[in-house]
Structures are given as structure tokens and as C-alpha cells.
Amino acid sequence: MISLGRTSFLNNAGVSELYSSVSSRQRRYAASLKVVASTSRAGDRNGTVVMESVVKETGEALAAVEVEQESAVGGGVHDVYGEDTATEDQYVTPWSVSVASGYTLLRDPRHNKGLAFNDKERDAHYLRGLLPPAVASQELQTYAFSTHQVKKMMHNLRQYQLPLHKYMAMMDLQERNQKLFYKVLIDHVEELLPVVYTPTVGEACQKYGSIYMRPQGLYISLKEKGKILEVLRNWPERNIQVIVVTDGERILGLGDLGCQGMGIPVGKLALYTALGGVQPSACLPITIDVGTNNETLLNDEFYIGLRQKRATGQEYAELMHEFMSAVKQLYGEKILIQFEDFANHNAFDLLAKYGTTHLVFNDDIQAGTGIAELIALEIAKQTNTPVEEARKKIWLVDSKGLIVSSRKESLQHFKKPWAHEHAPVKTLVDAINDIKPTVLIGTSGVGRQFTKEVVEAMATINEKPIILALSNPTSQSECTAAEAYTWSQGRAIFASGSPFPPVEYEEKVFVPGQANNAYIFPGLGLGLLMSGTIRVHDEMLLAASEALASQVTPEDFKKGLLYPPFTNIRKISAHIAAKVAAKAYELGLATRLPQPKDLVKYAESCMYSPSYRSYR
Numbered sequence: 001m002i003s004l005g006r007t008s009f010l011n012n013a014g015v016s017e018l019y020s021s022v023s024s025r026q027r028r029y030a031a032s033l034k035v036v037a038s039t040s041r042a043g044d045r046n047g048t049v050v051m052e053s054v055v056k057e058t059g060e061a062l063a064a065v066e067v068e069q070e071s072a073v074g075g076g077v078h079d080v081y082g083e084d085t086a087t088e089d090q091y092v093t094p095w096s097v098s099v100a101s102g103y104t105l106l107r108d109p110r111h112n113k114g115l116a117f118n119d120k121e122r123d124a125h126y127l128r129g130l131l132p133p134a135v136a137s138q139e140l141q142t143y144a145f146s147t148h149q150v151k152k153m154m155h156n157l158r159q160y161q162l163p164l165h166k167y168m169a170m171m172d173l174q175e176r177n178q179k180l181f182y183k184v185l186i187d188h189v190e191e192l193l194p195v196v197y198t199p200t201v202g203e204a205c206q207k208y209g210s211i212y213m214r215p216q217g218l219y220i221s222l223k224e225k226g227k228i229l230e231v232l233r234n235w236p237e238r239n240i241q242v243i244v245v246t247d248g249e250r251i252l253g254l255g256d257l258g259c260q261g262m263g264i265p266v267g268k269l270a271l272y273t274a275l276g277g278v279q280p281s282a283c284l285p286i287t288i289d290v291g292t293n294n295e296t297l298l299n300d301e302f303y304i305g306l307r308q309k310r311a312t313g314q315e316y317a318e319l320m321h322e323f324m325s326a327v328k329q330l331y332g333e334k335i336l337i338q339f340e341d342f343a344n345h346n347a348f349d350l351l352a353k354y355g356t357t358h359l360v361f362n363d364d365i366q367a368g369t370g371i372a373e374l375i376a377l378e379i380a381k382q383t384n385t386p387v388e389e390a391r392k393k394i395w396l397v398d399s400k401g402l403i404v405s406s407r408k409e410s411l412q413h414f415k416k417p418w419a420h421e422h423a424p425v426k427t428l429v430d431a432i433n434d435i436k437p438t439v440l441i442g443t444s445g446v447g448r449q450f451t452k453e454v455v456e457a458m459a460t461i462n463e464k465p466i467i468l469a470l471s472n473p474t475s476q477s478e479c480t481a482a483e484a485y486t487w488s489q490g491r492a493i494f495a496s497g498s499p500f501p502p503v504e505y506e507e508k509v510f511v512p513g514q515a516n517n518a519y520i521f522p523g524l525g526l527g528l529l530m531s532g533t534i535r536v537h538d539e540m541l542l543a544a545s546e547a548l549a550s551q552v553t554p555e556d557f558k559k560g561l562l563y564p565p566f567t568n569i570r571k572i573s574a575h576i577a578a579k580v581a582a583k584a585y586e587l588g589l590a591t592r593l594p595q596p597k598d599l600v601k602y603a604e605s606c607m608y609s610p611s612y613r614s615y616r
């Protein structure tokens, strides 16, 4: 398709001559048309305009406008698009508009400013009458009668009782006014993170079929096998830098949500922008639909995915391979791909297979089960001991009990390095009493595993037991904040994957932290992108966690916080990005040369700003 955008006219002498030769009425009609080129090629889509064709097609369009002006359906209404006069069995063209002016401008989330268009812009961009007279500002203004869009949005959001309604209102805002969405999210990150991300995004995924309104990302299903490259080209943006992709099989701790897992890549990418400053237009959420084994969804009349059991084995591997190849072919070597919420039987294989050919990471493995490996690597680094020795300080418990050497044969490959010498132990509480750990980390995906007995055992062994209940969403958390503080008599240092409100225990207020990979992946991503890194290395993940740790202040520690507040997240992300980039340069994996002198400043300068621009 070719866009008859006003900017296209102004940018080309030939076209602008044509433009000036037609009446203003015709111009307005032309501006509201999109011409489908008869020689439509993949490269011409979405506004990559071949000017020669534009001149030809523009002429045809204007001629068509003249003809249409003559014909009218009953009541004198001009049937410009030919839709009203077509009978139901005739084909009609789905005319649409891509000119960023007038009504279209208000419908373009990337450029829409809503009531914040000033009078001059309203005149220049054909907005008069399309907006009520009030002129609002995005931020608080001092002059009288100005309304304030962020304040109004927060006021409206706070009226909703149900988190899902807040989520839907935020998604609606993202579709309506992208800059305002990010401004609101950045300015109220502590309040809105639980809305656009965990826990609410979990509920949104469960009900995605019912609340689905508009595409927020690309769906690539088995039906698209053999044409994934074409499907990728259907996405309206060209300069994609980061893809978050899921196959929906392990959505948070909620299990297989099939195609409805789309909420997760959408939410993660919103955080790439809000928390890490990656341009929204550079972000592409993707859901790979190979079916679902979730019977409830398969029988749900509103389910939006393929109604079949999951494809596995070669069929699955081939689709993923076509996808990974197509992504690299279209976007190049430096496209960052984050694998998200894949079940572990695919996640490890995908990461191993594509880790050497693509810029990929998996924030669940590399911040979930892989927590153990990263801690071992850090211990090895700090104590100058072999990583094999460091691993012996970490013990894992799964659904069958303590992971010990006698179980080695039957263990999945990623558990084997943790099978230490020990007698079999069936329960978590027995394992704690035997091993006497200082830190307890829960990533079981199953709620309520940290029982009173478990927390009490930790509190008996440790003066200050560190208890991290990382499973998401809140319903799957291993214990609540209140339980951790109460059962440890206020001694636990607690953080959870999804946030809990402050807890009052014996007249003292405890503020729980949020231990979530959202602290890491936006800054990690920014660091990889800004340095033009071509592969992710474990040392970059360690650099990211060290950078995060360095942002925790003595005041935070005094409050029992292991993590800095999310309110400072953009500053934190800039530090993480700088450390990741520095490591990439050190390892010779960065391609952006020369290396910027001050990487923190450079990271900050790369960050997307949600402030409105003035339109000429």
C-alpha cells in the first residue's frame, strides 16, 4: 500500500506540484484516501513509498475523487469509498487513511496529543472542531483553567475498583495516545507497574480472549508456516530493535495460556520503554501459536488462538527455526530477542540453540532457575574459586524433594549440576533443617510453599532470614509479605515477584521489596542496543546485577529493602545499561565504535522521552 501522506507531497517536487494543482477540496479528499498500488510489493508496504507510483496513483485517486463527487447515495451523502452502494456480495476496498492530520492525527497513537494540541496546531493540522475548546497540558501548568492530562488519567484510573479495568484503561490509553501512556506510567511507576505488569497482566492473559480489542503485537501461528517473513513485514514499523516472544506455555505461574500469553510480551515491552527508555516504535511483541493443551481455553468460545493441542518435536522446532531465521533476515544481526515464558522443556533448548547465532536471552531462565547458576558465578568471581565449588553452596528443591546425587539419572539436564551428595530429603522444611540456608528463594510457580513451618525454620536458623517468594502472579507467591514478617517475628528480609503492600506488625511498618526481573531486562536491553552488541554473555548479566546492587543505598538496607525503589528505575536502568555496555566492549562484542566516553550519560541520552513535541 502507498500512503498519500501530506509529508510525502511536501518532500517531492513532482508530487507537490501535482498537489498544488488540485483544489483544496480535492486535497482534503485525497488526504483521506489510501491508494492500493496495483504493483504492491513487500517493500512498498506501510508507507515505504515509491514516489513514481505515488504520482501515478495520486492522479488516479484524484480522478476517482472527481467521479465520486458526482455520485451520491440517498440523502445527498457522497459515497466516497464505494462501500455504501456496493451490494453485500460485491468486493469493496478497505480504504484507510495514513495521513497524520485532521481526524487521522487524533487516531494515530504515536502523534496524538488529545486536548494538548494548542490553537496553532489545531489550525495547522485541520483539528478545529474535532476537539472541544479546552487546551490541556501534558504536565501541570501554572496558568489558570489549564487541565492536566496526567492528573486526569490518574484520577480516572483511581475510580476503577478492579485492577483488570485499570489494565484495560491503560491499554486503551496506549492505543490512543502513546506519549501520554508512557508519561503516566513513568511518573506513577510504583502505582502502575502492578497494573500493566504482574500481577494484573496475569489476569489479563487469562481473559485476553474476552478483552481483546486491537492487535498489540504479531501472532505467528502454525498457519503462517512457510510465510513468517511476510508476516513480519505486516508489522507497521520497520526499525525494530527488540522482540519479546512467547509461545504462551508457561505464563507466569499460571501455566499454558496459549495465544493469550500475548499480554506478557506487550507488558514486557511497555517496560522496555518506560523503564529502559527503548523507543516504543523499536519494540515488537510476538506470540507464537502452536496450539494449547489448556482444555478450558480450547473449550472457551472466546479463545483467540488455534484450537488444537500443542505441536511438539520437529513441527515445533521447524516453526521456531523459521521464525528465528526470518527475524534475523529482516532486522539483522543486532536484533535483540527476549524469550519469555516458554516452558522449561523448550526454553533451555531454544536458548542453547540460538544463543550462539542470535542476540538472545531468556529472563526467566537467566533470572529464574538460572538464579542458582548466576549466584554460583558471582561467588566464584568474588572468592576466586572454581564455579563447581561455588555450586556446592547452593541447594535446590523440586516437587520431589531435595535434589541429590542419588536422583541424578532421572533429573532434567539443567538440574544435574545441583545434585550434591546428600541423603534423600522429601520436604522443604526437612531440607532447611538439614542444609541450614541463609537465603530461601522460591521459584516453584506454585503458591503457598513457604508454610509457617518453613518460615519458622528459616527464622530459627537465621537472625535475619532472607526470604524471596518470586513466583508470579500474587496468587502463586510462595508466601505473603504478612506471613513472612509475622511468622519470623518481624525479622525476615522479604521480597516477592509481585508486589505486596506494607505490613504492620507489632506497631512497626515493614515495606516489602519487589524481586522482579523488571529491574534488569530494560537496562540490560538498553545496554545491549546502545553498544550494538551481537551476543549476550553471562558476564553481562552479572554486570547488570552488580549495577543494580550498587544502586541500593544504606537507607534502603536500613528499611530492610534489598532493591532500590522503582521510582528511580530510569536512573537505575541507565547505570545497568552502562555496565552491560562496558562489559560488551571489554569482551569485544560491541559494534558501536568508538566507545562513548561516559556510558551512563550516553545511556541517558539514548532514552525515549514521553514529552510532547510541537508540530509545525
Ligand SMILES: NC(=O)C1=CN([C@@H]2O[C@H](COP(=O)(O)OP(=O)(O)OC[C@H]3O[C@@H](n4cnc5c(N)ncnc54)[C@H](OP(=O)(O)O)[C@@H]3O)[C@@H](O)[C@H]2O)C=CC1
Residues within 6 Å of the ligand: 250, 251, 252, 253, 254, 343, 344, 363, 364, 365, 367, 368, 369, 397, 398, 399, 400, 442, 443, 444, 445, 446, 449, 470, 471, 472, 473, 476, 496, 497, 498, 515, 516, 517, 518
Ligand atoms: N520474580 C521474577 O522476576 C520471576 C519469577 N518467575 C516465576 O517463577 C515461577 C517458576 O518459573 P519457572 O522456573 O520458569 O518454572 P518451571 O516450571 O521451569 O520451574 C518450576 C520449578 O519448581 C518446582 N516445583 C514445583 N512444585 C514444587 C513444590 N511443591 N515444591 C518445590 N518445588 C516445586 C518444579 O519442580 P519439578 O520439575 O519437580 O516439577 C520446577 O523445578 C513462575 O511462577 C514465574 O512467574 C520466573 C522468572 C522471573
Ligand SMILES: CC(=O)C(=O)O
Residues within 6 Å of the ligand: 198, 251, 252, 253, 341, 363, 364, 471, 472, 497, 516, 517, 518
Ligand atoms: C517476571 C517474569 O518474567 C515471570 O514471572 O515469568
Ligand SMILES: [Mg+2]
Residues within 6 Å of the ligand: 252, 340, 341, 363, 364
Ligand atoms: Mg517471565
